[in-house]
Amino acid sequence: MLIAQLQKLLTTPITQKSRHQSRLAVIFWYSLSITFAVGYILMGLRQAFSSKYIVSDDAREYISWMYRYFNPDLFPGDLIADYFQSVTPIGYGIVYKIIAALDIDLILFSKIFPIVLGLITTSYCFLVCMQILPVPMVGFIASLLLNQTLCMHDDLFSATPRDLIYPLFLAFLYYSIRCSGLGILIVLALQCLIYPIIGFVNLLILFMRLFRWQNGQITISQNRKDFIFFAAAMMIAAIAILPYAIQSSQFGPAITAAVARTMPEYWHGGRVSYFSNNIINYWFDGRDSGFLALISPPQLLFGLLLPIILRFQPHFLLTKQLNDEVKLLLQVVIASLIMFFTAHALAFQLHWPSRYTHHTFKMVLAIAAAISITLVLDATFQWSRQNGREILILGTIMIFSAALILYPSSFTLKVFPKTPYLEGKAPTLYNFLQKQPQNIVIASTSGEADNIPIFAQRTILVGKEYALPIHTKYYAQFRQRMVDLINAQYTEDINQVKEFIQKYHVTFWLLERSAFVPEYITKNTWLQQYQPAAQQAIAKLQKTLPVLATLINSCTVLETDNLVLLKTECIKAVTNT
Incomplete structure (x- = not known):
């Protein structure tokens, strides 16, 4: 009797005959989905608002230059700001331009936005599940797993365009299942404007949907409207992506794989760490190269059971309720893999x-896992009602449910949610620089320099966070700056220091007190990428003290715990000895 009640509560599909009861079930499971989503996000946002100078790690790349929306005179002639403005998708820039027009602080907005994204993502995930298998619990399990995986990585809190992949792609799936042409085209346009590369996956899915699998054969659609619609989708995608392609090409072309293999930036410890001598890591788990990168939690792997279950449908009666559009999940996988191997080529x-x-597999696996779990649970209920053993079944369900829900608080996860927020450690420095003219330039090898553009809105010459070796015209200039900076910082020749200051119009030089010991360079994987300058600097430090170190006492204008800020006017005034 209890098993029958549980089956009715958990795995009974909604029907038109019991609208009131079905509506209550949908409201209950959807509300539960939203509750967990908001709970996870609020847990992540506790850190975001724990201090004034806290921002998402990658937000420094995208949001810093956007302060130009408030003041167009910021970052004049700034290579870094110009580059990241050029590679920021147009749609994403428009979002923040609107926020700036509303006079809302951009960092504040970037911290609040995950709540909105989480609600939309959860809602569309629930709706997609209800379209494929009209059992409300499926929507809850899928959204629970998806929100867990999003909060285990920085996929909602990064304050970058990738945060919008999930709500937009799930919306695309929903409107595709509903055959809503207008909805598909609107979402496709938004996707191409905000995260263009996923637009290619969308187009491949629409292309595959022109074909049908019937009686063991592939047939092409005979409906002329299907081809007209696909042509319209292609045109919209081209119109949305082309301006971004032109905009981002000013610092191109992209580096080739052959050249990248020769650069330490692309190997272990480098800024990108793309290549690996471990072929398993390279193809499967590599953050930038592997097709299963960052796929977790392990519960997502239940999604791999779905194809097996569908092969044995007579044993799983609930499969009769599956919408034929479950095939869309396979189409997503195929389209994603095609683009994966194309991107490699x-x-x-x-x-x-x-x-x-990385992103599409998470969504597909979460939905497939929820469907698989529900189908197995329903089959278990059927078996139990025929064979007894209710206590065993109930105990198993309780343990499994607890494991599913309480996984984030388990000992296997050291941190949940995992957020990319970091705290600026030098507020005195930011306040001081903010009061300086807008055209100043700060040179530094310190990691704290990465925070200056977003917290002080002032130009830095280089910074580890901005050292992306992707586009040749940008990185050639960036690398030369780094080499020149290392050479000047560790030279004994005051004239070389002055020439560097003159060449790059440097106003301030930010130094760490520990910068003049060999270990500062040998233990810094970022500086080690710039050879032979780094090795030459180590050799010099082992013999004598660089001239810049001798000027700290006389030219320092600001000091913090481990940082000193030197004014270059003072350095230029030093005479040769």
Whole structure:
């Protein structure tokens, strides 16, 4: 009797005959889905608002230059700001331009936005599940798993365009199942404007949907409207992506794979760490190269059971309720893999290959896992009612449910949710620089320099966070700056220091107090990428003290715990000895 009640509550599909009861079930499971989503996000946002100078790690790349929306005179002639403005998708820039027009602080908005994204993502995930298998619990399990995986990585809190992949792609799936042409085209346009590379996956899915699998054969649609619609989708995607392609090409072309293999930036410890001597890591788990990169939690792997279950449908009666559009999940996998291998073949013209599977696989596996779990549970209920053993079944269900829901708090996860927020450690420095003229330039090898553009809105010459070796015209200039900076910082020749200051119009030089010991360079994987300058600097430090170190006492204008800020006017005034 209890098993029958549980089956009715958990795995009974909604029907038109019991609208009131079905509506209550949908409201209950949807509300539960939203509750967990909001709970996870609020847990992540606790850190975001724990201090004034806290921001998402990658937001420094995208949001810093956007302060130009408030003041167009910021970052004049700034290579870094100009570059990241050029590679920021147009739609994403428009979102923040609207926020700036509303006079809302951009960092504040980037912290609040995950709540909105989480609600939309959860809602569309629930709706997609209800379209494929009209059992409300499926929507809850899928959204629970998806929100868990999003909060285990920085896929909602990054304050970058990738945060919008999930709500937009799930919306695309929903409107595809509903055959809503207008909805598909609107979402496709938004996707191409905000995260263009996923637009290619969308187009491949629409292309595959022109074909049908019937009686063991592939047939093409005979409906002329299907081809007209696909042509319209192609045109909209081209119109949305082309301006971005032109905009981002000013610092192109993209580096070739052959050249990248010769650069330490693309190997272990480098800024990108794309290549690996471990072929398993390279193809499967590599953050930028592997097609299963960052796929977790392990519960998602229940999604792999779905194809097996569908092969034995007579044993799973609930499969009769499956919408034929369950095939859309397979189409997503195929389209993602096609783009994954295409991106590998054209490296790095289409960005990192893993971006085509990393996000879409998470969504597909979450939905497939929820369907699989529900189908198995329903079959278990059927078996139990025929064979007894209710206590065993109830105990198993309780243990499994607890494991599913309480997984984030288990000992296997050291941190949940995992957020990319970091805290600026030098507020005195930011306040001081903010009061300086807008055209100043700060040179530094310190990691704290990465925070200056977003917290002080002032130009830095270089910074680890901005050292992306993707586009040749940008990175050639960036690398030369780094080499010149290392050479000047560790030289004994005051004239070389002055020439560097003059060449790059440096106003301030930010130094760490520990910068003049060999270990500062030997233990810094970022500086080690710039050879032979780094090795030459180590050799010099082992023999004598660089001239810059001797000027700290006389030219420092600001000091913090481990940082000193030197004014270059003072350095230029030093005479040769």
